[in-house]
Amino acid sequence: MDIKCPVCKKPRNTSMKVARHIFGTGDKPHKAWVKAQGVSYIDLLIQQATETGNRGFATLAALIEKAQPAA
Numbered sequence: 152m153d154i155k156c157p158v159c160k161k162p163r164n165t166s167m168k169v170a171r172h173i174f175g176t177g178d179k180p181h182k183a184w185v186k187a188q189g190v191s192y193i194d195l196l197i198q199q200a201t202e203t204g205n206r207g208f209a210t211l212a213a214l215i216e217k218a219q220p221a222a
């Protein structure tokens with residue numbers, strides 16, 4: 152099952168790839184969505200850059216999975 156970007160609805164095959172897409176896009180609507188989830192975009196980027204194991208991406212990926220419309 153494809154995972155869709157909750158902002159622009161672009162499908163990817165994993166939530167990690169959607170997380171990567173959100174960081175890679177980094178425009179206003181995508182940043183606003185992250186903020187609306189109660190997390191800081193900048194903090195996630197810092198976490199991703201400074202901690203091992205893709206922690207920033209993984210946090211975002213979990214939020215993306217939660218935001219998927221029920222099939």
Ligand SMILES: [Zn+2]
Pocket residue numbers: 156157158159160161172173176181
């Ligand atoms: Zn998107």
